Amino acid sequence: SQTIHQWPATLVQPVGSPLSLECTVEGTSNPNLYWYRQAAGRGLQLLFYSVGIGQISSEVPQNLSASRPQDRQFILSSKKLLLSDSGFYLCAWSVRGGGRNTIYFGEGSWLTVV
């Protein structure tokens, strides 16, 4: 069966420090991968999605970036965190196949920037 792992689960970082959140999917190949952010009162915001290695689409201009160095690995990064980057970050994946497939979420990472 397929599983998705996301870490770390919680993170407290000072303003201006770097960030790296990692996500891996097991039990499937060529998945679509996504990073979402959930900030208080703002719902679920799509940050990045990827349909293949090295193919990253960015939805919102910001100081975050994403990379997909391997087929089932998706990394969210920042060189310098802002207070506004605080939130709940969710990695997700879906089987590639025209959009009808369910998207599956990881358990999320709580980021607090202080």
Added chain:
Amino acid sequence: AQSVTQLDSQVPVFEEAPVELRCNYSSSVSVYLFWYVQYPNQGLQLLLKYLSGSTLVKGINGFEAEFNKSQTSFHLRKPSVHISDTAEYFCAVKVRDRDDKIIFGKGTRLHILP
């Protein structure tokens, strides 16, 4: 571009009463529609999805939703709610036959009153 509007940010309901969570979408092309549930401090889980066929879709935990193309709506309903249904509910849309992003609404927080 596609968009999703969840008209209510919070819905209080007495236990064992019926509930309807509203969702409207906007798209110039055909879409798939989803409802996800998020329990506190967890990732999202799929409740149900509409791909094609019958406009009434049944999901887990006694929930159902009806796709109404003329009103571009996909409202979620449950005839009798329980305390365990306390969660945030997200409506989402995805373009048919394309492997790319899923767009979520801002969510509706369901409060079950004893």
